[in-house]
Amino acid sequence: MLDTLSRDLTKEQISLLPTEEDICFYEEHGWYISQKVIPDEIIDEAIFGSERFYNSEKDGEPPINDGFSNWKPEDGYDVVRNNELVSWQNRQLRKLTLQPIIGAIAARLTRSNQIRLLDDQLVYKPPQDKSGKSAVGWHADKAYWSTCSSNKLITAWIPFHDCDELRGPLAILDKSHKWLGIEDTRFFNNYKLEEMEEKFRLAGRQVVKIPMELKKGQVSFHNCWTIHGSLPNYSNLFRLALAVHLQDSDNHYQAFWNKKGQPIHIIDEKLCRKLPNGDPDFSDPAAFPIIWS
Ligand SMILES: O=C(O)CCC(=O)C(=O)O
Numbered sequence: 474m475l476d477t478l479s480r481d482l483t484k485e486q487i488s489l490l491p492t493e494e495d496i497c498f499y500e501e502h503g504w505y506i507s508q509k510v511i512p513d514e515i516i517d518e519a520i521f522g523s524e525r526f527y528n529s530e531k532d533g534e535p536p537i538n539d540g541f542s543n544w545k546p547e548d549g550y551d552v553v554r555n556n557e558l559v560s561w562q563n564r565q566l567r568k569l570t571l572q573p574i575i576g577a578i579a580a581r582l583t584r585s586n587q588i589r590l591l592d593d594q595l596v597y598k599p600p601q602d603k604s605g606k607s608a609v610g611w612h613a614d615k616a617y618w619s620t621c622s623s624n625k626l627i628t629a630w631i632p633f634h635d636c637d638e639l640r641g642p643l644a645i646l647d648k649s650h651k652w653l654g655i656e657d658t659r660f661f662n663n664y665k666l667e668e669m670e671e672k673f674r675l676a677g678r679q680v681v682k683i684p685m686e687l688k689k690g691q692v693s694f695h696n697c698w699t700i701h702g703s704l705p706n707y708s709n710l711f712r713l714a715l716a717v718h719l720q721d722s723d724n725h726y727q728a729f730w731n732k733k734g735q736p737i738h739i740i741d742e743k744l745c746r747k748l749p750n751g752d753p754d755f756s757d758p759a760a761f762p763i764i765w766s
Contacts, residue, residue, distance in 0.1 A: 481573070482573060482574060482577055482585075483683075484647065486510070486574050486577070487756070488672070489509075489510050489512065489574070490509045490577060490581055491505060491507070491578060491581045491582055495581075495582075496582055497580045498578070498697055499694065499696070500634050500675045501648070502525060502526050502647055502648055502685040503645065503647070503648060503649060503651070503695060503696045503698070503699035504553075504645045504683070504685070504693060504694065504695045504696070504701075505578075505582055505652035505693065505694045505695075506687065506691060506692075506693050506694075507684060507691055507692045507693070507694070508691065508702070509629065509688060509689075509690035509691050510574045510575075510578065510685060510690065510691070510692055511569070511572060511574070511575075511604070511690045511691075511692065512556060512690065513689065513690060515568065515569055515572065516569065516633050516690065518568060518569070518630075518690060519565050519566055519568070519569040519633060519705075519715065520522075520633050520713070521564075521565055522557075522564065522565025522566045522568075522569075522708050523566065523595060523597075523633070523713060524557060524561075525563060525565070525723070526556070526562065526563045526566065526595070526645060527546075527554070527597075529538065529546065530563075531563070531737060532562060532563055532567075533561050533562055533564075534561065534562060534563045535558040535562065535744060536563040536741060536743065536744055536760075537743045537744065538761065540740050540743070541558055541564065541740045542555040542556065542557045542594070543556055543557065543558075544556050544597075548583050551599045552599065553596065553598050553599075553606075553607050553609070554595075554596070554597040555595075555596050556594065556595045556596075556721055557592060557593065557594050557740075558592055558593065558744075559593055559594070559715070560590070560593045561593045566593075566595065566715065568582035568717065569631065569715060570590065570593050570717050570764075571590070572764075573764060573765055575629045575631075575692065575719075575764060575765075576588035576719070576763075576764030576765025577765045578694065579629060579694060579719045579721075579764075580721075580765045582627060582694055582718045583625040583627055583721045585625065585721035585722050586722055586725070586766065587705075587721070587722035587763060587765065587766045588719050588720070588721060588722075588763070588764050588765040588766075589719065589720045589722075589724075589753070589755075589756065589758075589761040589762065589763050589764065590718075590719060590762050590764055591593045591618075591621070591626065591718040591719055591720045591721070591741060591755075591761060592715040592718050592740070592741055592744075592745075593715060593716060593717050593718060594715070594718070595713070595714075595715050595716075596609065596639045596703070596712075596713075596714055596715075596716065597711060597712070597713050598703075598705075598706035598710075598711065598712040598713075598746050599706065599711060600706060600708060600709050600710050600711050601706075601707070601708075601709060602641075602705045602706045602707060603707075604705075605664060605665075605666075605705045606664045606705070607641060607664070607705045607706045608641075608664040608665075608666050608702060608703060608704055608705045609661055609664070609701050609702045609703040610660035610661050610662055610663035610664055610665070610666065610669065611646065611658060611660050611663075611666065611669045611673075611700050611701070611702045612630055612658055612660050612661045612700065612701070612702065613649075613650075613655050613658045613659075613671075613697065613698050613699065613700050613701075614626065614695075614697045614698075614718065615697035615698050615740065616655065616656055616657060616658045616659045617659055617661075618739055618741075619729040619731075619737045619739070620725040620726055620727055620728065620729045620737060620738065620739050620741075620742060620753075621697075621724050621726075621727070621739075621741075621755065622723070622724055622725050622726070623696065623697075623721055623725075624676055624696075624697065624718065624722035624724050625696075625697070625721040625723070625724075626696075626697035626698065626715055626718065626719065626720055626721065626724060627694055627695070627696060627719050627721070628694065628697070628717065628718050628719065629692050629694050629716070629717040629719065630643045630685065630692065630693045630694075630695070630714060630715075630716050630717075631692050631695075631714060631715045631717065632644050632689065632691075632712070632713070632714040633650060633689070633713040633714060633715070634689050634712075635688050635689050636685075636686065636687050636712065636714070638686055638704065638708075638724070639683045639706075639707045639708045640706055640708040640712050641683050641697075641703055641704055641705060641706030641707075641708070642684045642687065642694060642703060642704055642712075643684070643685040643702075643703045643714070643740065644666075644682050644683060644684045644685065644700055644701060644702055644703060644704050645682075645683045645693075645695055645699055645700075645701045646673070646678075646680060646681065646682060646683075646699070646700040647681035647682075647683050648681070648696070648702065649678070649696070649699055650695075650696045650697075650698035650699040650700075651698075651699035652678055652700070655700060658700055659746065660702075661702075664705070666698065666702055666704070670675055670682070671709075673700075684704060694765070719764065720761065722753060724755055725752075725755050726742065726748075726752040726753045726754070728752075728756055741761075742756065743758075744757075744760040744761075745757035745759070745760035746759070746760075
């Protein structure tokens with residue numbers, strides 16, 4: 474393991490945790506924006522870590538080498554770079570991923586007594602996108618995690634700089650975690666956001682799109698069923714952010730078959746040890762460290 478962190482929060486950090494009103498807002502809307510909770514030094518270290526990562530300097534390896542998004546220099550630099558499992562590979566990004574305050578906020582929002590890592594994703598967008606192709610398409614994270622039993626899985630999205638509407642922020646469809654029939658909303662790679670929005674409207678949904686405009690150090694959180702994507706980066710600066718996908722204490726493996734009766738598997742099953750019955754153990758601390766308890 475690369476490094477571990479103290480689970481203690483300072484008094485000041487405790488004062489930054491969501492209130493009961495914030496939790497009710499999260500439950501109603503499917504998202505929440507924190508105060509500035511990550512110190513600049515930790516983010517600056519993560520920026521340094523991302524530069525090392527993009528220069529192919531690695532501190533570790535995940536136990537699998539395919540089946541996940543893994544941008545490489547040969548894919549070109551002037552594209553959206555999506556790299557999953559970076560916390561296995563880079564110590565500075567791991568340090569940011571495992572910040573206890575992130576787990577503590579997630580625990581409050583999900584009313585859980587423990588938060589474990591599930592996986593993570595570093596997403597870079599080049600500047601000056603004129604085509605709109607740097608948008609990330611509408612999707613619900615849980616639509617990709619069918620073999621996770623919990624509906625309380627939650628994602629923390631951490632931009633590495635101030636991120637206004639023009640710099641490609643995450644965008645949320647308000648209250649969409651309550652929509653029915655969204656089990657197959659897996660359009661991460663479809664940058665045509667408006668086209669999809671029109672389809673949602675035609676299906677009778679009320680589409681309220683909210684960009685997560687954050688200052689450096691703020692973090693947004695969304696429920697695993699909340700439909701989200703991210704806007705194109707029209708600004709003159711790159712956009713860089715880490716998505717930390719988190720499990721509440723109840724989450725465990727569940728077998729899942731798609732509508733055609735085919736068994737579905739997710740990469741996380743290959744990261745961890747097995748339970749005595751042969752199922753993947755989604756509480757294996759070597760793969761899914763406890764971030765907050
Ligand atoms: O960073 C992005 O643009 C997309 C991230 C995302 O889809 C997520 O946080 O779940």
